[in-house]
Amino acid sequence: MLTRARGRRLRPGLAAAALTAAALGGLLQPAQAGVGPEPARDRPHHDKRLQQQLERLVAQEDGPPGVIAVLTRGDRTQVYTAGVGDIATGRPPHPDDHMRIASIAKAFSGAVALRLVDQGKLSLDDTIGELLPDQPAAWHTVTLRQLLQHTSGLPDFSADPEFLEIITADPRHVFDSRRLLDFVADEPLLFAPGALYEYSNSDNIAVALMAEAATGRRYEALLKELVYRPLGLRRTSLPQGYRLPQPYFHGYDVAPPAEPEDISEAISASGVWASGGIVSTPRELGAFMRGYGGPELLSEQTRKAQLTFIPGGSSEPAGPGTNAAGLAIFQYTTRCGVLHGHTGNTPGYTQLAATTPDGTRSLTFSINTQTSKSNKPALLARLRTVQENFACALLEGR
Structure with a gap:
């Protein structure tokens, strides 16, 4: 059982399996379904069928203890919840709960990089060799565009045996986030840059390092200046440690017949950094994606490059419908229409944030x-079905 002491191990096999996938308790209370406590004007009629799908999701033996879906259409918001955001207290999920957004952090690094492109401080054709000459010579021809679209060929540091050995022995180990690529510095590219699509956590570490090299400023400061402030994000952050701000949506390892284990604060964010370390809330995640996936944040020219998609390029995990990969964003073509967004998974959490291309509507879907x-591929299949149904509800009437 996980304790707060450093050096303790997670449930056997959890850390290695979870970090590779993410590359990165107590008795379960009865399911509680409800609507978040927004003002009455923000609570339009709820679809009972959608609510029932959330309840069935948390009722699965290996399903999440809780789920929250936030649908925003202009100034109107619907919040659907089922189950609990904290098993110990029975508290339901809330749209202002902090949570780990996992690989949706990659969209934030994309936002930083593409805003710097708009400012003329970066170019999509800039190479690792030009901006990060200390990185392996074999990587020097890789461009910013290829990193953002996961066609770089960089080996994934989070699958490296030495990295996994460290994180398994001490899940709260504090890494030097700017040296994470050192774990794979002796490895060649997996393929010629631009030749294939392969999702890699190393890509967005390199993106953040290139942004720092181009500006002489720390990535965390660039996030605040270029993303948080323009979009009014006040509860979004990139921590180095394992603590979460209060209140938070608790994340669990669910492995029946064992009781769910609270792993919300089990793992240091320093080991994923720009690739997966950001903490946000369902409400702010929706605001971010409406800005980044819509036209608000980027120029028309840069957005055209952002939204040049590679068919078949899936996020991790795959989002609803048919996936295609853009620059740190994905196209999800559902049976009801197209959304732009990103997904993520990390120990304790699986996330989806998506928006209509015009940035006027958004969906965030979070399970703990x-x-x-x-x-749990069967759970993922069920989750994607429910997500697509929520996407159709978001797109209704367009």
């Missing part, structure tokens, strides 16, 4: 356990 194509 991890699922991916290699971890």
Whole structure:
């Protein structure tokens, strides 16, 4: 059982399996379904069928203890919840709860990089060799565009045996986030840059390092200046440690027949940094995605490059419908229409944030356990079905 002491291990196999997929308790209370406490004007009629789907999701034996879906249409918001955001207290999820957004952090690094492109401080054709000459010579021809679109060929540091050994022995180990690529510095590229699509956590570490090199400023400061402030994000941050701000949506390892284990603060964010370390809330995540996936944050020219998609390029885990990969953003073509967004999974959490291309509507969908194509694939399949149904509700009437 996980304790707060450093050096303790997670449930056997959890850390290695979870970090590879993410590359990165107590008795379960009866499911509680409800609507978040917004003002009455923000509570339009709820679809009972959608509510029932959330309840069935948390009722699955290996399903999440809780789920929250936030649909925003202009100035109108609907909040659907089922189950609990904290098993110990029975508290339901809330749209202002902090949570780990996992690989949706990659969209934030994309936002920083593309805003710097708009400012003329970066170019999509800039290479690792030009901006990060100390990185391996074999990587020097890789461009910013290829990093953002996961066609770089960089090996994934989060799958490196030495990295996994460290994080398994001490999940709260504090890494030097700017040296994470050192774990794979002796490895060649997996393929010629631009030749294939392969999702890699190393890509967005390199993106953040290139942003720092181009500006002489720390990535965390660039996030505040270029993303948080323009979009009014006050509860979003990139920590180095394992603590979460209060209140938070608790994340769990759910492995029946064992009781769910609270792993919200089990793992240091320093080991994923720009690739997966950001903490936000459902409400602010929606605001971010409306800005980044819509036209608000970027120039028309840069946005055209951002939204040049590679068919078949899936986020991790795959989002609803058919996936295609843009620059730190994905296109989700559902049976009801197209959304732009990103997903993520990390120990304790699986996330989706998506917006209509015009940035006027958004959906965030958060569960407090991890699922991916290699971890609970049946749960992921069910989750994607429910997500698509919520996407259709978001798109209704357009």
